Amino acid sequence: xxxxxxxxxxxxxxxxxxxxxxxNIAEGELVALMGRNGMxxxxxxxxxxxxxxxxxxxxxxxxQEVAGLPPYKVALAGIGFVPEERRIFPELSVLDxxxxxxxGGKIKNPNDPNTWTIERIFxxxxxxxxxxxxxxxxxxGGEQQMLAMGRSLMGNPKLLLVDEPTExxxxxxxxxxxxxLEEINKAGVSVLxxxxxxxxxxxxAHRVYLMSKACIGCEAAPVEVRDNHELRAKxxxx
Amino acid sequence: MDPTVAMYVxxxxxxxxxxxxxxxxxxxxxxxxxxxxxxxxxxxxFFMLGAYLCYAIVGLTGNFxxxxxxxxxxxxxxxxxxxxxxxxxxxxxxxxxxxxxTMGIGSIIVAVIKMIWGTExxxxxxxxxxxxxxxxxxxxxxxxxLFVIGLSLLILVLMMLLLYRTRLGKIVRAAVSDREMVNxxxxxxxxxxxxxxxxGTWMAGVAGVAIAPILTVFPGLSDQLGMDAFIVVVTGGxxxxxxxxxxxxxxxxxxxxxxxxxxxxxxxxxxxxMAVVLAIxxxxxxxxxx
Numbered sequence: 087x088x089x090x091x092x093x094x095x096x097x098x099x100x101x102x103x104x105x106x107x108x109x110n111i112a113e114g115e116l117v118a119l120m121g122r123n124g125m126x127x128x129x130x131x132x133x134x135x136x137x138x139x140x141x142x143x144x145x146x147x148x149x150q151e152v153a154g155l156p157p158y159k160v161a162l163a164g165i166g167f168v169p170e171e172r173r174i175f176p177e178l179s180v181l182d183x184x185x186x187x188x189x190g191g192k193i194k195n196p197n198d199p200n201t202w203t204i205e206r207i208f209x210x211x212x213x214x215x216x217x218x219x220x221x222x223x224x225x226x227g228g229e230q231q232m233l234a235m236g237r238s239l240m241g242n243p244k245l246l247l248v249d250e251p252t253e254x255x256x257x258x259x260x261x262x263x264x265x266x267l268e269e270i271n272k273a274g275v276s277v278l279x280x281x282x283x284x285x286x287x288x289x290x291a292h293r294v295y296l297m298s299k300a301c302i303g304c305e306a307a308p309v310e311v312r313d314n315h316e317l318r319a320k321x322x323x324x
Numbered sequence: 325m326d327p328t329v330a331m332y333v334x335x336x337x338x339x340x341x342x343x344x345x346x347x348x349x350x351x352x353x354x355x356x357x358x359x360x361x362x363x364x365x366x367x368x369x370f371f372m373l374g375a376y377l378c379y380a381i382v383g384l385t386g387n388f389x390x391x392x393x394x395x396x397x398x399x400x401x402x403x404x405x406x407x408x409x410x411x412x413x414x415x416x417x418x419x420x421x422x423x424x425x426t427m428g429i430g431s432i433i434v435a436v437i438k439m440i441w442g443t444e445x446x447x448x449x450x451x452x453x454x455x456x457x458x459x460x461x462x463x464x465x466x467x468x469x470l471f472v473i474g475l476s477l478l479i480l481v482l483m484m485l486l487l488y489r490t491r492l493g494k495i496v497r498a499a500v501s502d503r504e505m506v507n508x509x510x511x512x513x514x515x516x517x518x519x520x521x522x523x524g525t526w527m528a529g530v531a532g533v534a535i536a537p538i539l540t541v542f543p544g545l546s547d548q549l550g551m552d553a554f555i556v557v558v559t560g561g562x563x564x565x566x567x568x569x570x571x572x573x574x575x576x577x578x579x580x581x582x583x584x585x586x587x588x589x590x591x592x593x594x595x596x597x598m599a600v601v602l603a604i605x606x607x608x609x610x611x612x613x614x
Binding site: 135137156157158160161162167169173175176177178182183185186187189190191237238241 | 491494495497498501502504505506507508509510511512513514
Protein backbone atom coordinates (compact mmCIF):
# COMPACT_ATOMS: atom_id res chain seq x y z
CA UNK A 87 0.00 0.00 0.00
CA UNK A 88 1.18 3.47 -0.87
CA UNK A 89 -0.96 5.21 1.76
CA UNK A 90 -2.59 3.66 4.80
CA UNK A 91 -4.67 5.88 7.03
CA UNK A 92 -5.72 4.18 10.27
CA UNK A 93 -8.15 5.46 12.83
CA UNK A 94 -7.34 9.10 12.15
CA UNK A 95 -8.96 11.64 14.48
CA UNK A 96 -8.88 15.41 14.38
CA UNK A 97 -10.48 18.23 16.35
CA UNK A 98 -11.24 21.85 15.61
CA UNK A 99 -11.41 23.21 19.12
CA UNK A 100 -14.12 21.20 20.86
CA UNK A 101 -15.62 19.68 17.70
CA UNK A 102 -14.50 16.23 16.70
CA UNK A 103 -14.17 16.76 12.94
CA UNK A 104 -12.60 13.44 11.97
CA UNK A 105 -13.72 10.37 13.84
CA UNK A 106 -11.58 7.37 13.07
CA UNK A 107 -10.89 7.67 9.36
CA UNK A 108 -9.58 4.51 7.68
CA UNK A 109 -8.55 4.45 4.06
CA ASN A 110 -5.96 2.93 1.75
CA ILE A 111 -4.53 3.86 -1.59
CA ALA A 112 -2.45 1.46 -3.66
CA GLU A 113 0.26 2.58 -6.01
CA GLY A 114 -1.22 3.90 -9.26
CA GLU A 115 -4.74 4.12 -7.89
CA LEU A 116 -7.14 7.02 -8.25
CA VAL A 117 -9.51 7.01 -5.30
CA ALA A 118 -12.43 9.38 -4.86
CA LEU A 119 -13.61 10.62 -1.50
CA MET A 120 -17.24 11.69 -1.73
CA GLY A 121 -19.97 12.92 0.53
CA ARG A 122 -22.13 15.92 1.26
CA ASN A 123 -20.77 19.29 2.33
CA GLY A 124 -19.30 19.51 5.80
CA MET A 125 -18.70 15.78 6.21
CA UNK A 126 -14.95 16.20 6.60
CA UNK A 127 -13.61 15.42 3.12
CA UNK A 128 -11.35 18.46 2.90
CA UNK A 129 -10.35 18.02 6.53
CA UNK A 130 -9.29 14.46 5.75
CA UNK A 131 -6.97 15.70 3.00
CA UNK A 132 -5.65 18.47 5.22
CA UNK A 133 -4.91 16.18 8.10
CA UNK A 134 -3.07 13.73 5.84
CA UNK A 135 -1.05 16.73 4.62
CA UNK A 136 -0.37 17.94 8.17
CA UNK A 137 -2.25 21.21 7.67
CA UNK A 138 -4.73 20.08 10.30
CA UNK A 139 -2.88 18.32 13.08
CA UNK A 140 -4.43 14.93 13.76
CA UNK A 141 -5.13 14.27 17.43
CA UNK A 142 -4.59 10.54 17.09
CA UNK A 143 -4.24 7.80 14.51
CA UNK A 144 -1.71 6.87 11.91
CA UNK A 145 -0.88 7.92 8.35
CA UNK A 146 1.63 5.52 6.83
CA UNK A 147 3.06 6.66 3.52
CA UNK A 148 5.47 4.31 1.76
CA UNK A 149 6.12 2.67 5.10
CA GLN A 150 6.88 5.96 6.86
CA GLU A 151 4.68 7.43 9.59
CA VAL A 152 3.80 10.99 8.52
CA ALA A 153 0.94 11.75 10.92
CA GLY A 154 1.78 14.80 13.02
CA LEU A 155 4.67 15.90 10.81
CA PRO A 156 4.67 19.53 9.64
CA PRO A 157 3.27 19.97 6.10
CA TYR A 158 6.64 20.59 4.48
CA LYS A 159 7.95 17.24 5.72
CA VAL A 160 4.84 15.47 4.44
CA ALA A 161 5.42 17.15 1.07
CA LEU A 162 9.08 16.14 1.07
CA ALA A 163 8.03 12.55 1.81
CA GLY A 164 6.23 12.57 -1.56
CA ILE A 165 2.67 13.80 -1.08
CA GLY A 166 1.45 16.73 -3.18
CA PHE A 167 -1.48 18.94 -2.29
CA VAL A 168 -3.80 20.72 -4.73
CA PRO A 169 -6.09 22.70 -2.46
CA GLU A 170 -9.64 23.84 -2.81
CA GLU A 171 -9.78 27.28 -4.45
CA ARG A 172 -6.32 26.60 -5.96
CA ARG A 173 -4.42 29.03 -3.75
CA ILE A 174 -2.14 30.28 -6.50
CA PHE A 175 0.41 32.90 -5.45
CA PRO A 176 -1.28 35.81 -7.22
CA GLU A 177 1.74 38.14 -7.49
CA LEU A 178 4.17 35.56 -8.81
CA SER A 179 4.33 34.70 -12.50
CA VAL A 180 3.06 31.38 -13.80
CA LEU A 181 6.64 30.21 -14.19
CA ASP A 182 7.59 31.25 -10.65
CA UNK A 183 4.49 29.55 -9.24
CA UNK A 184 5.61 26.34 -10.92
CA UNK A 185 9.22 26.73 -9.81
CA UNK A 186 8.23 27.12 -6.17
CA UNK A 187 6.87 23.58 -6.40
CA UNK A 188 10.35 22.20 -7.10
CA UNK A 189 11.66 20.70 -3.87
CA GLY A 190 14.83 22.40 -2.76
CA GLY A 191 14.74 24.48 -5.94
CA LYS A 192 16.42 21.80 -8.03
CA ILE A 193 14.87 18.92 -9.95
CA LYS A 194 16.48 15.54 -9.34
CA ASN A 195 17.04 13.42 -12.46
CA PRO A 196 15.65 15.95 -14.97
CA ASN A 197 16.47 13.59 -17.84
CA ASP A 198 14.41 10.71 -16.49
CA PRO A 199 11.20 10.62 -18.61
CA ASN A 200 9.15 9.99 -15.46
CA THR A 201 10.34 13.18 -13.81
CA TRP A 202 8.04 16.18 -13.92
CA THR A 203 9.85 19.16 -15.42
CA ILE A 204 8.62 22.55 -16.61
CA GLU A 205 8.62 21.24 -20.21
CA ARG A 206 6.57 18.21 -19.25
CA ILE A 207 4.08 20.37 -17.34
CA PHE A 208 3.72 22.61 -20.39
CA UNK A 209 3.19 19.54 -22.53
CA UNK A 210 0.27 18.48 -20.32
CA UNK A 211 -0.98 22.03 -19.72
CA UNK A 212 -0.36 23.89 -22.98
CA UNK A 213 -2.42 26.86 -21.79
CA UNK A 214 0.17 27.60 -19.11
CA UNK A 215 2.97 27.63 -21.67
CA UNK A 216 1.31 30.62 -23.36
CA UNK A 217 1.23 32.61 -20.14
CA UNK A 218 4.56 31.95 -18.42
CA UNK A 219 5.22 35.57 -17.44
CA UNK A 220 1.68 36.50 -16.41
CA UNK A 221 0.96 36.89 -12.69
CA UNK A 222 -0.90 33.84 -11.39
CA UNK A 223 -3.71 36.05 -10.10
CA UNK A 224 -4.64 37.10 -13.64
CA UNK A 225 -5.41 33.60 -14.90
CA UNK A 226 -8.94 32.28 -15.32
CA GLY A 227 -10.27 29.79 -12.78
CA GLY A 228 -9.56 26.84 -15.05
CA GLU A 229 -6.04 28.00 -15.79
CA GLN A 230 -5.40 28.53 -12.09
CA GLN A 231 -6.54 24.97 -11.46
CA MET A 232 -4.07 23.73 -14.08
CA LEU A 233 -1.36 25.85 -12.45
CA ALA A 234 -2.16 24.51 -8.98
CA MET A 235 -1.87 20.94 -10.27
CA GLY A 236 1.29 21.75 -12.21
CA ARG A 237 2.83 23.42 -9.18
CA SER A 238 2.31 20.32 -7.05
CA LEU A 239 3.52 18.00 -9.79
CA MET A 240 6.79 19.93 -9.97
CA GLY A 241 7.60 18.39 -6.61
CA ASN A 242 7.33 14.95 -8.23
CA PRO A 243 4.90 13.51 -5.69
CA LYS A 244 3.96 9.83 -5.59
CA LEU A 245 0.51 10.77 -4.35
CA LEU A 246 -1.55 13.84 -5.13
CA LEU A 247 -4.32 15.03 -2.83
CA VAL A 248 -6.74 16.99 -4.99
CA ASP A 249 -9.56 18.98 -3.41
CA GLU A 250 -12.55 20.02 -5.54
CA PRO A 251 -10.65 20.68 -8.77
CA THR A 252 -13.71 21.41 -10.92
CA GLU A 253 -15.54 23.65 -8.48
CA UNK A 254 -16.74 26.87 -10.11
CA UNK A 255 -15.39 26.03 -13.56
CA UNK A 256 -17.17 26.33 -16.91
CA UNK A 257 -18.33 22.95 -18.30
CA UNK A 258 -15.63 22.88 -20.96
CA UNK A 259 -12.93 23.46 -18.33
CA UNK A 260 -14.45 20.78 -16.11
CA UNK A 261 -13.90 18.29 -18.91
CA UNK A 262 -10.36 19.50 -19.46
CA UNK A 263 -9.44 19.25 -15.78
CA UNK A 264 -10.95 15.77 -15.68
CA UNK A 265 -8.85 14.67 -18.63
CA UNK A 266 -5.69 16.10 -17.16
CA LEU A 267 -6.32 14.25 -13.89
CA GLU A 268 -6.68 11.05 -15.88
CA GLU A 269 -3.42 11.73 -17.71
CA ILE A 270 -1.59 12.46 -14.47
CA ASN A 271 -2.85 9.24 -12.96
CA LYS A 272 -1.94 7.25 -16.08
CA ALA A 273 1.54 8.76 -15.82
CA GLY A 274 1.92 6.93 -12.53
CA VAL A 275 0.83 9.43 -9.90
CA SER A 276 -1.70 8.08 -7.41
CA VAL A 277 -4.55 10.43 -6.62
CA LEU A 278 -6.91 10.93 -3.71
CA UNK A 279 -9.67 13.08 -5.14
CA UNK A 280 -12.38 15.02 -3.37
CA UNK A 281 -14.93 15.91 -6.02
CA UNK A 282 -18.55 17.02 -5.97
CA UNK A 283 -19.18 16.49 -9.66
CA UNK A 284 -20.37 12.89 -9.61
CA UNK A 285 -19.86 12.33 -13.31
CA UNK A 286 -16.25 13.43 -13.11
CA UNK A 287 -15.51 11.51 -9.92
CA UNK A 288 -17.14 8.26 -11.01
CA UNK A 289 -15.60 8.31 -14.47
CA UNK A 290 -12.11 8.67 -12.99
CA ALA A 291 -12.09 6.70 -9.76
CA HIS A 292 -11.02 3.09 -9.35
CA ARG A 293 -12.65 3.04 -5.94
CA VAL A 294 -14.87 5.38 -3.95
CA TYR A 295 -15.00 6.12 -0.23
CA LEU A 296 -18.27 7.63 0.94
CA MET A 297 -18.16 9.91 3.94
CA SER A 298 -20.92 10.64 6.38
CA LYS A 299 -20.57 12.84 9.43
CA ALA A 300 -16.82 12.93 10.20
CA CYS A 301 -16.21 9.30 9.27
CA ILE A 302 -16.08 7.01 6.27
CA GLY A 303 -19.40 5.22 5.94
CA CYS A 304 -18.49 2.74 3.25
CA GLU A 305 -16.29 1.86 0.34
CA ALA A 306 -17.75 1.10 -3.09
CA ALA A 307 -16.94 0.61 -6.72
CA PRO A 308 -17.85 3.57 -8.96
CA VAL A 309 -20.57 1.55 -10.73
CA GLU A 310 -22.20 0.74 -7.42
CA VAL A 311 -22.35 4.40 -6.52
CA ARG A 312 -23.83 5.15 -9.92
CA ASP A 313 -26.45 2.40 -9.87
CA ASN A 314 -27.30 2.00 -6.21
CA HIS A 315 -29.90 4.65 -5.43
CA GLU A 316 -30.02 3.76 -1.77
CA LEU A 317 -26.30 4.41 -1.42
CA ARG A 318 -26.59 7.72 -3.21
CA ALA A 319 -29.58 8.79 -1.17
CA LYS A 320 -27.74 7.94 2.02
CA UNK A 321 -24.42 9.62 1.31
CA UNK A 322 -24.65 12.02 -1.58
CA UNK A 323 -28.03 13.48 -2.38
CA UNK A 324 -29.27 16.44 -0.44
CA MET B 325 24.41 80.00 -6.09
CA ASP B 326 21.55 81.92 -4.55
CA PRO B 327 21.72 81.33 -0.80
CA THR B 328 17.98 80.67 -0.59
CA VAL B 329 18.18 77.91 -3.18
CA ALA B 330 21.23 76.53 -1.42
CA MET B 331 19.29 76.37 1.80
CA TYR B 332 16.38 74.57 0.13
CA VAL B 333 18.68 72.00 -1.36
CA UNK B 334 20.58 71.49 1.85
CA UNK B 335 17.35 70.99 3.81
CA UNK B 336 16.25 68.60 1.09
CA UNK B 337 19.36 66.48 1.61
CA UNK B 338 18.68 66.40 5.35
CA UNK B 339 15.10 65.37 4.70
CA UNK B 340 16.10 62.69 2.24
CA UNK B 341 18.66 61.25 4.66
CA UNK B 342 16.09 61.16 7.46
CA UNK B 343 13.48 59.67 5.13
CA UNK B 344 15.83 56.91 4.01
CA UNK B 345 16.66 55.99 7.60
CA UNK B 346 12.95 55.92 8.39
CA UNK B 347 12.47 53.63 5.42
CA UNK B 348 15.15 51.23 6.66
CA UNK B 349 13.31 50.94 9.97
CA UNK B 350 9.83 50.89 8.48
CA UNK B 351 10.58 48.33 5.78
CA UNK B 352 11.86 45.81 8.33
CA UNK B 353 8.76 46.35 10.42
CA UNK B 354 6.64 46.05 7.32
CA UNK B 355 8.12 42.91 5.85
CA UNK B 356 7.83 41.12 9.20
CA UNK B 357 4.22 42.21 9.52
CA UNK B 358 3.37 41.43 5.90
CA UNK B 359 4.66 37.91 6.05
CA UNK B 360 4.18 36.82 9.62
CA UNK B 361 1.31 39.03 10.71
CA UNK B 362 3.39 40.12 13.68
CA UNK B 363 3.49 43.77 14.64
CA UNK B 364 6.87 43.79 16.34
CA UNK B 365 6.74 46.48 18.99
CA UNK B 366 10.37 45.79 19.86
CA UNK B 367 11.44 46.77 16.36
CA UNK B 368 12.32 50.36 17.22
CA UNK B 369 14.27 49.10 20.22
CA PHE B 370 16.32 46.85 17.92
CA PHE B 371 17.01 49.97 15.87
CA MET B 372 18.25 51.80 18.96
CA LEU B 373 20.28 48.78 20.04
CA GLY B 374 22.09 49.00 16.70
CA ALA B 375 23.16 52.53 17.60
CA TYR B 376 24.35 51.50 21.09
CA LEU B 377 26.22 48.44 19.89
CA CYS B 378 27.97 50.56 17.26
CA TYR B 379 28.84 53.07 19.98
CA ALA B 380 30.31 50.24 22.06
CA ILE B 381 32.26 48.80 19.14
CA VAL B 382 33.64 52.21 18.21
CA GLY B 383 34.59 52.68 21.88
CA LEU B 384 36.53 49.40 21.82
CA THR B 385 38.12 49.56 18.42
CA GLY B 386 37.86 53.18 17.34
CA ASN B 387 36.56 51.92 14.02
CA PHE B 388 33.13 53.07 12.81
CA UNK B 389 33.19 50.70 9.84
CA UNK B 390 33.58 47.73 12.13
CA UNK B 391 30.56 49.00 14.04
CA UNK B 392 28.54 49.32 10.85
CA UNK B 393 29.48 45.78 9.89
CA UNK B 394 29.06 44.02 13.23
CA UNK B 395 26.37 45.87 15.20
CA UNK B 396 23.48 45.14 12.79
CA UNK B 397 24.49 41.47 12.65
CA UNK B 398 24.39 41.25 16.45
CA UNK B 399 20.98 42.93 16.40
CA UNK B 400 19.77 40.45 13.79
CA UNK B 401 21.00 37.54 15.91
CA UNK B 402 19.06 38.84 18.87
CA UNK B 403 16.00 39.26 16.64
CA UNK B 404 16.30 35.67 15.48
CA UNK B 405 16.57 34.46 19.07
CA UNK B 406 13.44 36.42 19.93
CA UNK B 407 11.56 34.88 17.00
CA UNK B 408 12.71 31.30 17.59
CA UNK B 409 12.55 31.20 21.35
CA UNK B 410 9.59 33.42 22.16
CA UNK B 411 7.41 34.43 19.23
CA UNK B 412 7.02 30.95 17.83
CA UNK B 413 5.35 29.85 21.03
CA UNK B 414 3.26 32.99 21.34
CA UNK B 415 1.43 32.06 18.13
CA UNK B 416 -1.05 30.03 20.13
CA UNK B 417 -2.10 33.06 22.16
CA UNK B 418 -2.82 35.10 19.05
CA UNK B 419 -1.74 38.53 17.90
CA UNK B 420 -2.55 40.23 21.16
CA UNK B 421 -0.14 37.93 22.97
CA UNK B 422 2.54 38.71 20.38
CA UNK B 423 2.04 42.44 20.88
CA UNK B 424 2.45 42.16 24.63
CA UNK B 425 5.42 39.86 24.23
CA THR B 426 7.30 42.09 21.79
CA MET B 427 6.52 45.14 23.90
CA GLY B 428 7.84 43.37 26.98
CA ILE B 429 11.03 42.26 25.28
CA GLY B 430 11.50 45.81 24.00
CA SER B 431 11.13 47.22 27.53
CA ILE B 432 13.64 44.73 28.89
CA ILE B 433 16.21 45.67 26.24
CA VAL B 434 15.69 49.38 26.97
CA ALA B 435 16.18 48.72 30.69
CA VAL B 436 19.37 46.78 30.04
CA ILE B 437 20.63 49.57 27.77
CA LYS B 438 20.04 52.10 30.53
CA MET B 439 21.82 49.88 33.04
CA ILE B 440 24.88 49.54 30.84
CA TRP B 441 25.14 52.96 29.23
CA GLY B 442 23.08 55.24 31.44
CA THR B 443 20.57 57.78 30.21
CA GLU B 444 22.72 60.63 28.93
CA UNK B 445 23.49 61.29 25.28
CA UNK B 446 26.53 59.48 23.91
CA UNK B 447 28.14 61.26 21.01
CA UNK B 448 29.32 59.09 18.13
CA UNK B 449 31.63 61.07 15.86
CA UNK B 450 31.21 60.93 12.12
CA UNK B 451 34.02 58.72 10.79
CA UNK B 452 37.00 60.64 9.53
CA UNK B 453 36.51 59.67 5.90
CA UNK B 454 32.97 61.05 5.91
CA UNK B 455 33.52 64.32 7.73
CA UNK B 456 33.08 67.75 6.24
CA UNK B 457 31.41 68.92 3.12
CA UNK B 458 31.77 68.03 -0.51
CA UNK B 459 31.32 70.46 -3.37
CA UNK B 460 29.02 69.41 -6.17
CA UNK B 461 27.62 71.73 -8.86
CA UNK B 462 28.81 74.78 -6.98
CA UNK B 463 27.21 73.78 -3.67
CA UNK B 464 28.52 72.03 -0.62
CA UNK B 465 26.81 69.02 0.94
CA UNK B 466 27.52 67.23 4.21
CA UNK B 467 29.32 64.06 3.17
CA UNK B 468 27.88 61.90 5.90
CA UNK B 469 24.26 62.59 4.90
CA LEU B 470 25.07 61.73 1.31
CA PHE B 471 26.66 58.53 2.59
CA VAL B 472 23.50 57.66 4.54
CA ILE B 473 21.37 58.24 1.45
CA GLY B 474 23.71 56.10 -0.65
CA LEU B 475 23.86 53.30 1.93
CA SER B 476 20.07 53.20 2.23
CA LEU B 477 19.66 53.15 -1.55
CA LEU B 478 22.16 50.31 -1.78
CA ILE B 479 20.24 48.29 0.80
CA LEU B 480 16.98 49.07 -0.97
CA VAL B 481 18.38 47.81 -4.28
CA LEU B 482 19.79 44.69 -2.62
CA MET B 483 16.43 43.96 -1.00
CA MET B 484 14.62 44.41 -4.31
CA LEU B 485 17.06 42.04 -6.02
CA LEU B 486 16.64 39.54 -3.22
CA LEU B 487 12.85 39.73 -3.30
CA TYR B 488 12.35 39.71 -7.05
CA ARG B 489 15.31 37.80 -8.44
CA THR B 490 16.02 34.95 -6.05
CA ARG B 491 14.11 31.83 -5.13
CA LEU B 492 14.25 32.81 -1.49
CA GLY B 493 12.70 36.19 -2.29
CA LYS B 494 9.95 34.54 -4.29
CA ILE B 495 9.27 32.20 -1.40
CA VAL B 496 8.95 35.23 0.90
CA ARG B 497 6.56 36.96 -1.51
CA ALA B 498 4.52 33.78 -1.87
CA ALA B 499 4.42 33.39 1.91
CA VAL B 500 3.06 36.92 2.29
CA SER B 501 -0.04 35.80 0.41
CA ASP B 502 -0.32 32.20 1.64
CA ARG B 503 2.24 30.75 4.02
CA GLU B 504 0.30 27.53 4.58
CA MET B 505 0.45 26.73 0.88
CA VAL B 506 4.18 27.46 0.79
CA ASN B 507 4.60 25.01 3.63
CA UNK B 508 2.55 22.39 1.77
CA UNK B 509 4.95 22.66 -1.19
CA UNK B 510 7.78 21.25 0.92
CA UNK B 511 9.32 24.52 2.09
CA UNK B 512 10.23 24.83 5.76
CA UNK B 513 8.29 27.96 6.54
CA UNK B 514 9.80 28.36 9.99
CA UNK B 515 13.27 28.74 8.47
CA UNK B 516 11.87 31.35 6.10
CA UNK B 517 10.31 33.22 9.05
CA UNK B 518 13.62 33.14 10.85
CA UNK B 519 15.38 34.56 7.82
CA UNK B 520 12.80 37.31 7.33
CA UNK B 521 12.95 38.27 10.98
CA UNK B 522 16.74 38.32 10.82
CA UNK B 523 16.81 40.55 7.73
CA GLY B 524 14.14 42.86 9.14
CA THR B 525 15.98 43.40 12.40
CA TRP B 526 19.31 43.67 10.57
CA MET B 527 17.89 46.61 8.61
CA ALA B 528 16.75 48.21 11.86
CA GLY B 529 20.28 47.76 13.19
CA VAL B 530 21.82 49.40 10.12
CA ALA B 531 19.43 52.33 10.51
CA GLY B 532 20.50 52.67 14.15
CA VAL B 533 24.17 52.79 13.22
CA ALA B 534 23.47 55.27 10.42
CA ILE B 535 21.57 57.70 12.60
CA ALA B 536 23.92 57.60 15.59
CA PRO B 537 26.42 60.20 14.31
CA ILE B 538 23.54 62.52 13.36
CA LEU B 539 21.36 62.42 16.50
CA THR B 540 23.85 60.97 19.04
CA VAL B 541 22.95 57.84 21.00
CA PHE B 542 20.38 58.10 23.81
CA PRO B 543 17.58 55.97 25.27
CA GLY B 544 14.85 58.12 23.73
CA LEU B 545 16.01 57.24 20.22
CA SER B 546 13.61 54.32 19.90
CA ASP B 547 10.59 56.40 20.90
CA GLN B 548 11.53 59.26 18.65
CA LEU B 549 12.05 57.30 15.45
CA GLY B 550 9.96 54.29 16.39
CA MET B 551 6.80 56.35 16.45
CA ASP B 552 7.67 57.91 13.09
CA ALA B 553 8.34 54.46 11.63
CA PHE B 554 4.98 53.18 12.86
CA ILE B 555 3.25 56.18 11.32
CA VAL B 556 5.08 55.46 8.05
CA VAL B 557 3.95 51.83 8.03
CA VAL B 558 0.33 52.67 8.81
CA THR B 559 0.18 55.55 6.33
CA GLY B 560 1.91 53.63 3.53
CA GLY B 561 -0.26 50.58 4.09
CA UNK B 562 0.57 47.62 6.34
CA UNK B 563 2.70 45.15 4.44
CA UNK B 564 3.44 47.43 1.46
CA UNK B 565 7.10 48.20 0.74
CA UNK B 566 6.45 50.79 -1.99
CA UNK B 567 4.01 52.49 0.38
CA UNK B 568 6.61 52.58 3.14
CA UNK B 569 9.22 53.97 0.74
CA UNK B 570 7.10 56.82 -0.60
CA UNK B 571 5.75 57.83 2.80
CA UNK B 572 9.24 57.69 4.36
CA UNK B 573 10.56 60.14 1.79
CA UNK B 574 7.52 62.42 2.19
CA UNK B 575 8.00 62.37 5.96
CA UNK B 576 11.69 63.12 5.61
CA UNK B 577 10.88 66.25 3.62
CA UNK B 578 7.97 67.17 5.91
CA UNK B 579 10.25 67.05 8.90
CA UNK B 580 13.17 68.99 7.39
CA UNK B 581 11.14 71.67 5.55
CA UNK B 582 8.64 71.74 8.40
CA UNK B 583 11.37 72.75 10.83
CA UNK B 584 12.56 75.34 8.33
CA UNK B 585 9.30 77.07 7.57
CA UNK B 586 6.91 76.45 10.44
CA UNK B 587 8.94 75.08 13.24
CA UNK B 588 6.13 75.23 15.79
CA UNK B 589 3.98 72.90 13.61
CA UNK B 590 6.76 70.57 12.49
CA UNK B 591 6.05 67.83 15.04
CA UNK B 592 2.40 67.49 14.01
CA UNK B 593 2.87 67.61 10.22
CA UNK B 594 3.40 63.86 9.91
CA UNK B 595 0.44 63.04 12.10
CA UNK B 596 -1.72 65.43 10.10
CA UNK B 597 -0.54 63.81 6.89
CA MET B 598 -1.40 60.40 8.32
CA ALA B 599 -4.83 61.59 9.41
CA VAL B 600 -5.63 62.94 5.94
CA VAL B 601 -4.42 59.77 4.18
CA LEU B 602 -6.27 57.45 6.53
CA ALA B 603 -9.46 59.50 6.28
CA ILE B 604 -9.41 59.00 2.51
CA UNK B 605 -7.85 55.51 2.42
CA UNK B 606 -8.30 53.70 5.74
CA UNK B 607 -5.95 50.87 4.70
CA UNK B 608 -3.15 53.34 3.91
CA UNK B 609 -1.80 54.54 0.57
CA UNK B 610 -0.95 51.08 -0.78
CA UNK B 611 -2.60 48.91 1.83
CA UNK B 612 -4.99 46.13 1.00
CA UNK B 613 -5.86 45.16 4.56
CA UNK B 614 -8.53 46.98 6.40
